Amino acid sequence: MKNVKILSFTIIAGMIALLSCVSLTSASAEQDNDQFALGNEAYAEGKYDKALSYYKGVLEQEGYSASLLYNMANAYYQKKDVGQAILHYERALYLDPGNADIQANLGLARRDSGLISRPAPDWQRFFDLLNLNWWGILASGAFGAFSLIYLLRGIRPGILKGAPFKVLTTVCLLCFMAGGTGAAMQYKNINRGVVIKDNASLLVSPFDSASSSASIKDGKIVRIAKTYRGYLLVEEVNGKSGWIKKNSVEPVVPSGKRS
Amino acid sequence: MKNPKVGLTKTIEWNRIMIAGTCFLIVACAFIIFAGIAQGKGPAGDISARLEPQRITLGEAAILAVNISGEQTGPPSISPVDGLRFFPMGQSSQYQSINGKISSTVSYLYQVQAEDSGNYTIPPVRANINGQIKETKPIDLRVSGPGRSKSSKATSLLPPDLKVDRQTGTSNHSPGEENQIAFLRVTPSKYRSYVGELVPIEIKAFFRQGLQATLNSLPLFSNNAFACQGLNKKPTQTEEIIDGVPYAVLTWQTAMSAVKEGEYPLSAELDAILIIPQTSRRRHQVFGSRMFDDNFFNNFFNTTREEAVKLTSSRQKMRVLPLPKAGRPKNFSGAVGRFKLWASASLKSCMVGDPITLNMTVKGDGNFDRVSSPLLTSPKGWKTYTPTASFKPADSAGYKGKKRFEQAIIPLEASIKKIPPVEFSYFNTKSEKYVTLRTKPIKIKITPDSIQAKKSSSEDATEKASLAGSSDSSDSIKTPSGLAPIHVSLGPVVNNLRPVFANPWFIGAQGIPLSFLFAGLFLGRRNRRLSNDPALVKKKYVKQKVGKSIKEMDRAIAGHDVPGFFNACRTSAQERLGEVWCQTPESITLAEVKDRLSKNAAGVRYLFENADAVAYSGQTFSQEELRQCRDLVIKELKNLKSMGGQGNEYS
Numbered sequence: 010m011k012n013v014k015i016l017s018f019t020i021i022a023g024m025i026a027l028l029s030c031v032s033l034t035s036a037s038a039e040q041d042n043d044q045f046a047l048g049n050e051a052y053a054e055g056k057y058d059k060a061l062s063y064y065k066g067v068l069e070q071e072g073y074s075a076s077l078l079y080n081m082a083n084a085y086y087q088k089k090d091v092g093q094a095i096l097h098y099e100r101a102l103y104l105d106p107g108n109a110d111i112q113a114n115l116g117l118a119r120r121d122s123g124l125i126s127r128p129a130p131d132w133q134r135f136f137d138l139l140n141l142n143w144w145g146i147l148a149s150g151a152f153g154a155f156s157l158i159y160l161l162r163g164i165r166p167g168i169l170k171g172a173p174f175k176v177l178t179t180v181c182l183l184c185f186m187a188g189g190t191g192a193a194m195q196y197k198n199i200n201r202g203v204v205i206k207d208n209a210s211l212l213v214s215p216f217d218s219a220s221s222s223a224s225i226k227d228g229k230i231v232r233i234a235k236t237y238r239g240y241l242l243v244e245e246v247n248g249k250s251g252w253i254k255k256n257s258v259e260p261v262v263p264s265g266k267r268s
Numbered sequence: 269m270k271n272p273k274v275g276l277t278k279t280i281e282w283n284r285i286m287i288a289g290t291c292f293l294i295v296a297c298a299f300i301i302f303a304g305i306a307q308g309k310g311p312a313g314d315i316s317a318r319l320e321p322q323r324i325t326l327g328e329a330a331i332l333a334v335n336i337s338g339e340q341t342g343p344p345s346i347s348p349v350d351g352l353r354f355f356p357m358g359q360s361s362q363y364q365s366i367n368g369k370i371s372s373t374v375s376y377l378y379q380v381q382a383e384d385s386g387n388y389t390i391p392p393v394r395a396n397i398n399g400q401i402k403e404t405k406p407i408d409l410r411v412s413g414p415g416r417s418k419s420s421k422a423t424s425l426l427p428p429d430l431k432v433d434r435q436t437g438t439s440n441h442s443p444g445e446e447n448q449i450a451f452l453r454v455t456p457s458k459y460r461s462y463v464g465e466l467v468p469i470e471i472k473a474f475f476r477q478g479l480q481a482t483l484n485s486l487p488l489f490s491n492n493a494f495a496c497q498g499l500n501k502k503p504t505q506t507e508e509i510i511d512g513v514p515y516a517v518l519t520w521q522t523a524m525s526a527v528k529e530g531e532y533p534l535s536a537e538l539d540a541i542l543i544i545p546q547t548s549r550r551r552h553q554v555f556g557s558r559m560f561d562d563n564f565f566n567n568f569f570n571t572t573r574e575e576a577v578k579l580t581s582s583r584q585k586m587r588v589l590p591l592p593k594a595g596r597p598k599n600f601s602g603a604v605g606r607f608k609l610w611a612s613a614s615l616k617s618c619m620v621g622d623p624i625t626l627n628m629t630v631k632g633d634g635n636f637d638r639v640s641s642p643l644l645t646s647p648k649g650w651k652t653y654t655p656t657a658s659f660k661p662a663d664s665a666g667y668k669g670k671k672r673f674e675q676a677i678i679p680l681e682a683s684i685k686k687i688p689p690v691e692f693s694y695f696n697t698k699s700e701k702y703v704t705l706r707t708k709p710i711k712i713k714i715t716p717d718s719i720q721a722k723k724s725s726s727e728d729a730t731e732k733a734s735l736a737g738s739s740d741s742s743d744s745i746k747t748p749s750g751l752a753p754i755h756v757s758l759g760p761v762v763n764n765l766r767p768v769f770a771n772p773w774f775i776g777a778q779g780i781p782l783s784f785l786f787a788g789l790f791l792g793r794r795n796r797r798l799s800n801d802p803a804l805v806k807k808k809y810v811k812q813k814v815g816k817s818i819k820e821m822d823r824a825i826a827g828h829d830v831p832g833f834f835n836a837c838r839t840s841a842q843e844r845l846g847e848v849w850c851q852t853p854e855s856i857t858l859a860e861v862k863d864r865l866s867k868n869a870a871g872v873r874y875l876f877e878n879a880d881a882v883a884y885s886g887q888t889f890s891q892e893e894l895r896q897c898r899d900l901v902i903k904e905l906k907n908l909k910s911m912g913g914q915g916n917e918y919s
Contacts, residue, residue, distance in 0.1 A: 045758045052754055072763045076755035083754050103765060110752040117750055123623050123653035123676025142768040149769075149778060156784035163791025192769075199767065208656075223658035249658070262765045 044070075048080065057084040075105035083114065091122040092205035092227030092259075099203060099230070099261045106137040106195070124228050133194065141195035148188025155181035202243065202258040204229045209258075211251030215240035222251050233260060313338020313397035317404035319380065319390065325412045326385045332378040334393050334404065344376055344395040352388050352409070355379040355509070379509070382411040441511050444582060449476045449544065452487065452579040454536045456524070460587045465604040465697055466523045466635040468667050469496070473538055473579060477507070477514040484539035487520060490580070493532040493588065496524040497666060523665040525635060526588035533583040542575045591695055595702050599643055603694035605634015609642060609705040611690050617713035620682050624712070628655070628673040628690055634697075636666060641673040642692035645706070650688075651678040682716030810847040814840045814905065821901070825894045830887075833894050834879035837901050841872055844908045871904035 048063030064081045082097030098115035105111060129137070139147065158177055161168050169177065210221040215237040225231070231243035234250070241258055244250040317334045324330050332354065334344045346354050359376045382388065387410050392403035445451045450473070457468040471487045489496060503518040526532070591604070607630050614625035628642045641655040655675035662668040677687070686709040693704040768774050798804055817840035824833035839853075845861070846853030858876040865872055875897070881887045889897070 042758055046756075049754055049756060067758070071758070072761045073765055074759045074761040076757060076759040077761075080754040083751055086751065100765065104762065105759075110755070113752050120621060120623050120678065123678065145767065145769045145774075149774070149781075152778070153781035153784070156781035156788065159788030159792065160784040161788070163788040163795065166792070166795045192767075196767065208654075224656050226656060262767075264766065 045077065045080075052080065052084055052087075055087075057087045060084045061088075073100070073104065075101045075108060075111070078104065079108070079111050079114070082111075082118075086114070086118050091118060092203060092207070094118050095122075095124075095228040095230075096203040096205060096259050096261065099201070103195075103198070103261060104140055106140050119228065122226070122228050124226065136191045136194040139191060141192055141199070144188050144191030144195055146188075148185050148192055151181045151184035151188055155185065199262050200233045201261045202231050202233045202241070203261060204231060204253070204257060205259050206254075206257040209253055211243075211249070211253055212240070213251060215242070215252040219252065223249060225253070231258060233258065313400070313402065315344065315393065315395050315397060315402040315404050317390075317393050317407060319407045319409060322408060323410045323412065324382070326382060330380045330409060332380050332390065332393075332407075334376040334378070334395070335373055336376070336395050336397060336402075337373045338397040342396060344393045346378070346393050347391040349388055349390060351383045351386065352390070353381045353383065355381070355512070380409065382409070385411045385413050387411075442582060445474075445510075448474075449479060450474060450481065450540065450542055450577060450579055452536060452538050452581040454487075454534060454581040454584065456534060456584070456586065459534075459585065460589065461526055462589050462591055462604055462695065462697060463526055463529050464591065464602055464635055464638060465695075466525050466633075466665075466667050468665055469522055469524045471520040471522065471536055471581075473503075473518040473540070474508070474510070474515040475517075475540075475542070477516055479516070480543035481516075482541045482543075483518075484541060484576075485537075487536045487538045489524070490535045490537050491532050493526055493528055493530065494524045494534065494586070495527055496522055521664050523667040526586065529588045529590040531585055531587050534586040535583045536581045538579040540577055540579060542577055544573050544575055592700075592702075597693035597702055597704050599691060599704075600693040600695070600702060601640040602638035603634060603636075603640070603692075604638070604697060605632055605694065606696055606698060607632035607634060607639070607692070607694050607705065609690070609692050609707055611642070611707040611710065613687055613710045613712060615712070617715070618679070619715045620679055623676045623678050624687070626655075626675045626677050626687065626690070628675065628692075628707075629670060630673075630692060631670045633668040634694065636661075636669055636671050639671050639692075639694070641675065642690035642705075642707075644677070644688050645691055646688045649679065649681045649684050651680055653677070679712075679714045682714050684712065684714050686711055806847060810843050813843045817843070818898075818902070821894075821898050825891055825898065828891055828894075830889050830894065831882050833889075833897070834875075834882045837875050837897065838879040840901060840905060841875055841908075844905050845872075848908055869904060869907065871900045872908070875901055875904070 044063050044067045048060045048067065051057075051060035051063060061081060061084045064077055064084065067077055068081075078097045078101035082094045082101060085091075085097060086094035095115065095118055098111055098118060101111045102108065102115065136144070155178060158169060158174070158181065162170075162174070204225050204227050207227040208224045209227070211223045211225050212219040213222050225245070229245065231245055231253075233241050234244055235242035236255075237252070239255050240252045241255055242250065243253050243258060313336070315334065315336050317332060319330055319332050321330055332346075334346075336344065343359075355378060359374055380390070387408065390407045390409060392406055394401055394403040396402075442453070445453075453470075453472045453474065455470045455472070461467045473481075473483075473487070475481045487496075503520045506517045506519060508515050508517045610629045610631075612627045614627070615622070618624060626644075630636075630639050630642070636659055641657060644650065644652060653676040655673040657671060657673050659666075659671045660669055662670070689707045689709050691704055691706045693702060695701070696703045817836045820836035821833055821840075824830070824836060842853035842856045845851070845856050849856070849864070858873070858880055861869075861873055861876050878887070878889075878897070882889075
């Protein structure tokens with residue numbers, strides 16, 4: 010009898026704790042949603058700096074979301090900060106590659122600032138349907154399913170045979186290949202960065218005294234090849250490369266603090 | 269008391285030493301006298317000359333080596349040859365003592381250059397040796413048409429310590445340089461230039477060979493009328509021989525420009541510290557020969573001293589002209605030199621609003637720092653952006669090269685058929701006139717639906733937002749710039765943007781399917797191995813056969829096919845017995861069954877007997893009897909199973 014009482018008490022206490030946790034989390038999410046809505050309001054009123062401060066608050070407290078980054082990019086674009094706008098569009102696209110709004114606004118931002126971007130070929134567009142994580146999960150899931158089929162066949166040889174086995178394994182392999190290729194296609198963009206300072210100098214060596222080989226517009230996409238002290242070795246799409254100050258380029262996929 | 273014998277022995281020993289010493293001195297004196305005679309009157313002396321190579325191309329040099337053995341009173345004399353020039357490069361001495369005979373050979377080296385192609389004959393080279401005039405044989409030299417200079421061939425005869433990388437044709441000292449151990453030369457490519465014009469210039473610092481020098485500064489112009497660029501680059505280091513004297517030479521190939529008009533002296537300065545070798549031993553003529561004039565002895569007894577010097581080049585007058593005001597184009601940005609212009613577009617067809625990259629290249633020689641981007645002649649209907657520029661120099665001075673400009677341009681009207689020409693103006697130093705380069709217009713096809721598409725996409729996006737039930741009235745957020753509206757819901761949030769497979773848990777989780785795969789492969793392999801076991805295969809076959817026979821029995825009962833029923837019964841029993849007895853099933857007969865089976869297997873015997881009876885006498889059974897018989901068969905098969913030690917059920 011005593012044990013039943015203790016058990017009941019424990020269950021009730023646990024449920025209360027769980028409920029309070031859930032309510033706290035939902036309260037925090039609600040607060041973030043409020044901030045997001047406030048940001049949207051400020052944006053609608055044309056107060057882009059204020060909107061950005063709200064959005065940044067959400068980003069710091071909650072994390073990244075494609076919509077949040079997209080709205081931030083819009084605000085930057087309205088502020089004529091093309092570099093930051095393109096950076097945030099790129100980050101939003103990283104999370105939601107197939108989003109038409111993001112693609113359209115990114116294209117518009119690029120066009121308006123005279124940045125040329127060749128349209129991706131159709132086969133490449135297929136791999137933009139999912140983001141890097143989802144392609145990775147697809148590949149991993151397909152591999153898991155394939156392994157499970159083999160395990161079941163090992164345990165019960167007669168359980169899967171003939172056409173169903175062939176179809177299932179083929180589907181798994183196709184999904185694995187598609188996931189792997191998609192992940193690889195998206196992963197090659199992982200080292201990309203966006204120039205956020207206009208007419209940043211591309212130096213021949215990573216020193217202040219080094220001579221400049223070219224200038225580079227803000228909003229341009231570069232591949233970050235190497236880091237040396239306060240400089241990054243970047244390569245443009247046309248193959249031109251050089252050293253650029255770290256604060257002139259922001260990676261699309263930040264590795265450290267949220268920004 | 270002294271022993272007289274000991275004193276005598278000592279005296280004898282002393283005398284012997286004295287006699288030996290005297291003999292040694294006599295022999296030594298005789299050797300020296302003999303050597304002196306041998307040197308003075310020994311070999312009569314000889315002269316020989318060698319020319320390498322004997323075939324050169326115009327612009328190259330050959331080396332003439334004149335070897336003289338014996339005591340000569342001066343350098344050899346070479347008769348002048350029309351079209352040939354001889355430049356003394358120095359001399360080296362060699363002494364040999366063979367079997368007591370001492371011989372000396374002096375080699376005189378000359379660089380031979382031709383003024384024109386053709387066949388030449390170098391006449392006999394004469395020298396006064398031991399009071400006699402000796403001469404060499406004439407040597408032929410064939411000079412072919414102009415070709416690339418290969419100084420390595422010319423220097424092949426040089427002694428190892430006199431290897432040069434490069435030699436100048438005019439190997440003469442300029443006035444004031446003769447007695448200098450170090451001097452500076454400034455050689456501009458021309459002495460008349462325009463303001464801003466880039467003039468290639470060569471600055472050379474000469475240091476007599478054997479000196480060590482430390483540069484304290486870079487060459488600087490002593491006049492502020494000129495600006496120089498590219499001096500911070502490392503100079504090239506070569507060796508040159510001027511009037512037979514070898515020099516180590518530092519060369520800066522650069523370019524200078526005049527900043528103001530007028531006539532100015534052109535001169536440069538260079539601070540250096542020289543480490544000068546000093547001879548601590550005076551040369552003497554004790555032996556009346558040049559034995560101690562050799563470099564080996566000089567280097568051996570030398571010490572050094574440091575001396576700070578300021579090398580100053582001779583002053584040369586440079587006339588700087590102003591750029592003419594007449595005819596100066598509006599878009600002239602100060603480019604002076606000789607240039608060419610190309611332009612191309614990244615697209616041949618596009619929509620209104622699509623950006624096109626206009627690539628423009630200015631190539632040539634001149635002051636590229638003043639070369640600004642070429643301009644569209646009629647930018648109407650185009651939105652243009654600030655071009656980006658990059659310069660690729662073709663020489664160390666940055667005088668020759670290629671400057672590329674990339675400009676984004678956007679067509680604003682569909683009626684545009686061509687990208688207008690671009691223009692670039694510069695002052696041509698050759699024709700001394702302003703020149704405006706103009707490219708051809710570039711054909712382009714522009715379709716008008718970009719704006720429409722943009723509008724419709726904006727409208728779609730607005731519609732989408734309103735459908736989403738935005739309380740934020742997204743359509744009011746839509747801007748005239750054509751931006752799609754902002755999103756009203758936050759959507760799924762991620763903690764960071766790092767890829768999922770960078771997380772350790774994800775990588776660890778892949779171990780699960782991997783272990784599944786390995787387990788599945790292992791089990792599959794095991795199953796395959798078992799399926800290839802003959803006993804197992806047989807068992808499986810029998811199981812299938814018996815199962816099939818039971819099905820036939822059921823079918824026969826349903827169709828009241830008595831012979832078929834008993835036939836199936838017998839087959840199943842034969843198969844089972846064949847498995848147990850390891851025998852061919854068809855060979856098992858009633859007689860064998862009776863003989864081998866115990867009384868416990870009465871059912872099997874009954875089955876075989878009835879099967880024979882049905883087959884041979886046409887005995888018939890009711891369906892009920894057949895069913896009972898079937899049950900009996902199955903029971904007996906189970907019994908047989910236990911006999912075989914294997915368990916399988918049939919029903």
